[in-house]
Amino acid sequence: MKKILSLLLCAISIASFGQTATVKGLIKDELSQKVLDTATATLVGTNFSANTNADGVFTITGVPYGRYTIEVKETNHATYSQLIDVNQPTVVVGSVGLKISEAIVEREDSRNKAQVEDVPTVTLTEADSKDLNDQNIASAIGSTADIFISTVSFVQNEAHFRIRGYNQGQFEVFMNGVPMNDLYTGNGLTSGWSGLNNITHNRDITIGLGASDNSFGGVGGTYSLNTSASAQREGLTVSYSNANRNFRNRLMATYSTGVLKSGWAVTASFSRRWADQGYVPGTFYDGYSYHFSVDKHFGNNNVLSFTTYGAPTKEGLASASTAEAYNLTGNNYYNPGWGYQNGVVRNAYTRNGFQPEFILNDHWKINSHSNLMVAAGFSFGKVERTGLDYTNAPDPKPDYYKNMPSYQTDTLQQALAEQQWRENVNVRQLNWDNMYAVNRNSYNLVPNAQGVPTNINESLYIVDGRVNDQKRFNLNAVYNNTVNEHISVQAGLRYQLETSENYEKVEDLLGGTYWVNVNQYSALTYPGSAAAAQNNLNTPFQLVTAGQKYGYDFITVQHNATGWVQPQFHFKQVDFFVAGELKATSYWRNGLYKDGLFPDSSYGKSPAQTFINYAFKGGVAYNIDSRNKLYANGAYYTQAPLIGDAYLSAETREQLAPGLRSQQVMSGEAGYMYKSPIVKLRASFFVTQINHQTQTTSFYDDDLSTYVNYTLTDINSRRLGGEVALDAKVYKGFSVTAVGTLGNYIYTSRPNATITDDNSSLVLASNQPVYEKNYHIAGSPQLATTLGVSYHSPQAWYIDLYANYYGNNWVSVNPARLTTAAVSGLEPSNPLFQQIVAQEKLPGAFTLDMFAGYSWLMNNEFPKMKKYKYYMVFSLNVTNMTNNRNFITSGFEQLSFNNVTKSLTEYPNKYIYAYGTNYLFTVAFRMN
């Protein structure tokens, strides 16, 4: 204090000379080297002060000559101060790197769950709903400086809220420069680094259509991670977490060397997550993750980096069920997918995956104003989802509609069935012991290699696995040139190759000796035709055992080449950019089975489908002053249809969706931003129109006794909405946040359905209009609001409370119910007509969440420790504190509908509930 006082006096005395100067500086985050546009620089003891602009530069004018202490403050960073001599017209403080403040580090650490499994989510089985099945990008993003994105990913993810109603494929994901979108589904492969929270805090996120330095970007935005060793803080972190979510326990350990004098940097991270039973009965979790990265700096201008990571994980899944089953069991987390085997809980539906990734990456600083990043990635591995398969045997699923009390017509039988459901666990859950008994006593005549019928012990029930075995190779180069203070240019080239083999295999014969590789459904349609029944004519009536393939087996191959360029222009008040992208896509199917129904179109390589696509975007930002900013961006894309949607039934044949073509995406957004040291506000509007989308779904149809493939073409949809995010520092450590989205996401066309089934070579329907215009897009609440209060104590603890309301959420519709066939013979005035076509709106829900943490700097208690700083960090997150167990996050109409009986009780809607009160408690030891 004395010092400052004396300096102050000194400054005042010198000020009398009367000359003035301009003091400038550039403020960056020390680790990420990203500019900070929310910092404030103050000359201590004077009224001279300035905020940084969008480029991180502050400018204080009219400063009298003299010696000052300049202090730079930013909410999330430790205060920086330095002595400066103001003795010339312009004084440049240079590039000031702010360290993230310790309290904030801990908050970030505890909240930095860039991981889907930290946020309570229900993992659906694949058959449930394609609309709801892809992961939500928000759950993978984690914490950022942007209050909107942070809130969406930490808090609103509990409601499966999706940013602007987008699915994951609308976001481009990059890991250390390598594109990470699976070309088959479009989804970002974020599960590869799940569990590796310690090393994924360094990321670059663009939401919407703004310019990204890393890529052209998807219509949703760009999510780019940097986990290279140089980007990690030096030190050791070991933590243990306890939770009642998908996992119960988690261990994480990370050690990073920082950049050593020799130019090397190494980081290694390991994580283990497990639960014998997760929040939902019958689920389990058994996951490992690792990450290893080594960097070598060659002088100051070149960094070569090698990274490898992976997450071998096996988990038992939760299956959605019906209102009747939830009511009967009195449990909204009832899971029909498990049962007792020998007294032990066994879940039939599991996911088991391991796809290790290897990345080589080079950052070359060509000169002071340009750099080149080149990254190559290779990954391979399988993801297997298991389930039950059965042939000519009763459906073993306890909540199959014929196994429900509501199927009983007699009141006594119905009452008895209800009693059975409540009291008999073997009725309510899977009955494994019975499946074993059936299989052991099941004999069937199957032709042997000579065609002679032979009696074999054939399993009627098996656990099957649907395997996706991928190899992905990616090459990506991004060049960045800051031509002058007004112009910078980014450009990139990318090549992607992905081969994906998909097949079914026998996982467990459940006591039987063989499974017969025939299509039981076509055997029913073509009685007596041995050829038509064959899944593979090359191996007719093949007897398969555990581990062997059956059912279907095909490979898809896809090549992509992309080039993009993006000039950006910066002026005093106006920034603008334009960008263009050109992409060539080619893919084909290579069948490994010669299907008995499609002998001429199933085996071997199909003709390649080639698409040339382009995209443009541009944006302008107008800086009214240093605090107020207006911006607007627009984009137009054409996008090749995903290979997973291109074929009517890729599992059986190469027949394409009719009129297969690229989809069109048009999007615009405009917003206002206000930024002062006290208040940050962003309000924006967006509209996105997607036209000519193609989508293929397969599901088991009980009435047809077969798998049905439903391809919709010319799906148009519009997502329109507004977002507001406000963050205000109210008093000392208190701040208030308010975040909300109100959207209207609807279909805007009547797509055409092409329906085929897997037991005949016929097309069941083509060009059948689906009257889904103005129906709501499901999968996310279209109203999501959060009000938060937080207190950050100078004593290194904090607490955040969030109150949330979610609404405007609809179940996903079954297109088959929106056809003339579904309502034929019914007058629109008939209540049944209305019930068939109505889209159910889910009730709104209120939740309360809390995040709290404390960081104990142990050096204070143990003064002998000098070399490092040692911390014990405690954090607790409690979600849904009011234990709202009636909060339906998503629902869907089952994809079967009987046009004749028009029964709505056969295939009632299924629902997924948000977890009740759930927590994650972490203790971490940190040394750095």
Add this chain to the structure above:
Amino acid sequence: MKKITIIFLAAVFFAGVSSCVKEKFTAPAANNADPNLTPNTTIAAITALYTSVKTPIQITQPLVLEAVVVGDDKSGNLYKELAIEDSTGGILLMINGPDLYANYPVGRRLFIQLKGLYVVSYDGSYEIVGSVNTDGSFTGIGTTNLSQYIFPGQWGVNVAPKVVTITQLLSNINTYQSQLIQLNNVEFVAGSRGVPYANGTLILNGSLLVKDCNENQATVYTSGYANFANSLTPSGNGSLVCIYGVYGTTAQLMLRDTTDVNMTGPTCP
């Protein structure tokens, strides 16, 4: 300080070591025993209960019936029903679900707790059903409720068909109801040889005639859903094993499968 760190790291290490998630399952032991139930009635006795009133009768006593499955739905010729038999006779057991043969195949012994079930006659054919609907129709036992009524026992009990003649069948059409019978030295009549048992493509049921060499005839009835519907009838003479059924005053022979037919000998002169 060191202590705290060491204790923490040791706890973490211990947690890691004990983090095994067991996902290996042992197969349940094979079991081929009868349940611990003592039968106290017979098929003849419960059929008599019906014939005494001639209207659907609900069993209100704790009756336990022991019987063996002689006809199942594996081929699809029987549907939502099983033919069961004891030493006193045969009856149809109606269950409201498909693929009953998986749990109750031919040769499985069943112990049926009849209390709550009905004994009815459907066009002359005696049946055990789960419920009698308001419109007078019958519904089989709901699949969810099977474990309340049916206690399955041994698998693979030997089931020998009763060898009878067409004349014996026709003398009293109820004698062999729902029993497994064998006719020897019979053949399809001239118009019924080498033709499909039924039409499995259009799902049309088939009625074909067999005869003995004395020109006594009986109807072989085949469902269009039977997986052998499109198979061709043999042209020779020989034996035929089937479930004997009654439809009104008509005798019906229901094949379980084409392996029940062994007619390769020379036809009647």
